[in-house]
Amino acid sequence: MTRNEKFQIQRRTVRRDLWRRWGGVSALSPKVFFIPLYLAGAVFVWSHQDAISVQAERTELISPILEAAMTHALAAYLLAGGVALAVLLVYPFGRRAAHDQLQSIGLVNHAGMAPTLLRKRRNRDNPRVTMWEFQNQSIPLTAWEDKRAAIEAALDVSIAKMTYGKGKSRVLVYAVPAQVSLPEVLPWQDEYLSPESFVLVLGESLLGQVTVNLANIPHILLGGSTGSGKSVLLKLLLMQALRKGAEVCVADFKGGVDYPREWRQKCRMCFTEDDLLYTLDQLAAVLEYRKERLADTGCKDLDAYNEATGENPPRLVFACDEVAELLDKTGRSKEDRERLGKIENRLATLVRLGRAFGIHLILATQRPDANIIPGQIRNNMDFRVCGRAESVLSQIILDNSSAAEQIPKDARDRFITGDGTVFQGYLFDETNALGGAGGVSIQQ
The missing domain is CATH 3.30.980 (Threonyl-tRNA Synthetase; Chain A, domain 2)
Structure with missing residues (x-):
């Protein structure tokens, strides 16, 4: 940019600042003044129509077009002025x-x-x-x-x-x-529950509600540092899945602290690695069974199968609140590493093949370690959400550092999706929200 261009921009900026300061119409678009001016001009031309016509007759060497315009001054003004007004209104002010x-x-x-x-x-x-x-x-x-x-x-x-x-x-x-912003707290209301088949609601952005359809995007990867609200968002998703008739399995290695009695009554809980491996084996068996059933009926996915047979087997959702801690093999014995290898393989199978058969994974992590979550699992998690996080964790979850750049350091329940949508997650009462949810079992 040349020095003269900088000077011109500065001069125009000063003029605009003066307009904002003294105009007193910052909240009102200046374009609205064109409309009364146009109407006032029409009144003026109408009141002087005869005088303009007489002037056209007296003027010599006038072109036929101009003479016709002056003779029919009001019609000419309305036409030409209307076109000019439309251009002014459409032209982007500013x-x-x-x-x-x-x-x-x-x-x-x-x-x-x-x-x-x-x-x-x-x-x-x-x-x-x-x-x-x-x-x-x-x-x-x-x-x-x-x-x-x-x-x-x-x-x-x-x-x-x-x-x-x-x-x-x-x-x-x-x-x-800039004065419009997302609220710091958004209480959950039952009316927010989506009526669509398996659409889950996460929160609200500046563009409206943020949702994910598990029938199309089957797996979710959540990230966020401690206190970012990641666990609350995970429970929000699981609550909706339960209320939509899904069966939910949760891996929790904190002794059930984060999932009190109401959750244990509704979900299948895994507190040890052996319990988890057994549950994942069952989910893998369900996957194989449903694969055979869909092949026999010629259906491409679970929704088509339900419509064709009317059997309506439920969708199955597996959730883990800290998958990086689960899969970390550092310092583990050979037996433990083998068990973790089996768990990792089951997760990879489910995340790779689960969509068509109604099996979904929601995995959450707060550890910024790219080596913990294998690429074959992470690359198949199509829907990614990250709360407040440092650049490394944001890069792992979203493949960019937008979570570190766009979410305030003190924000809670504020998240950003992989496509750059920032939203405020809903906050819900666990006891009341789980009242209408289903029970525990894994059905074929």
């Missing part, structure tokens, strides 16, 4: 300001060109969200993500999502005013 701000923070291509704002409009699904559409000037989306915080400060917004538009020549920024 286009130059957005360009200057993005250029100021260095969001430019190699030629020094900053993105151009094409239009702004309200999101149909969420009126409080505004979609900014930019011509991105060959700047990759990764560069936008790297400067997310700077873009938010430059445009005075909180960004909910950034994505490509039609093709990669345009970038869509979904944002709300």
Whole structure:
């Protein structure tokens, strides 16, 4: 950027600041003033219609088009003024300001060109969200993500999502005013339970509810440091699975401290590695049985099988609150390592083949150790969520450091998904929420 360009941007910024300071209309779009001006102009032209027509007759050497326009001044004004008004209303107000701000923070291509704002409009699904559409000037989306915080400060917004538009020549920024933020606590209400087959609700983002459909995305990997609310989110998901008729197995090696009596009555609990291996063997046997049944009936997945046969075997959900601690073989005996190897193999089988047969894994970890969770397990966990975490753990869970960058250090129950959606998780009363859930058994 040249010195003259910097000076021009500074001068325009000063003028805009003066407008905001003295205009007194910061909460009201200046575009609204074009409408009364247009109507006032129409009244003026209508009241002087005769005088304009007389002037057209007296003027010599006037073009036929101009003469016709003056003779029918009101109609010409309404037509031309209407087109001009439509252009003014559609043209994104603040286009130059957005360009200057993005250029100021260095969001430019190699030629020094900053993105151009094409239009702004309200999101149909969420009126409080505004979609900014930019011509991105060959700047990759990764560069936008790297400067997310700077873009938010430059445009005075909180960004909910950034994505490509039609093709990669345009970038869509979904944002709300900087004054709008997520609440610190979101109490769970039974009405939030999704009526759809196996859709689980996690919380609310700036764009609305965040959900995951286990029928399409079968496994979930949760991460977060101690006190981030990871265990609460895990229980929220398990509670909904129980209330939707699933059978839930939970591996808890803390002696049941985190899962009191209400949970033990509803879930199958594994307190030792032998119990866990036995449970995983049963789940693997169910998988093989259902595989044969689906092959015999020619069904592609459990939903199709239920519709075809009416048998409706339940979905099975296995959860482990600290899978890294479970799979860590450091300092273990040979016998223990062999047992852990079998557990790891069972988990790998279930995570690889479970989707079609209604078997789902929800694994959580707070340990930033990439060597603990094998790649064949981690790579098959399609839906990933991370709470407050350091960069290493965020990188393990999300394959990027966005959790460390976008979630405040003191936040609780605040999470980010693999696609960059930040949300506040629901907080629920375990005793009351489990009241309508099912019991314990593993059905074929």
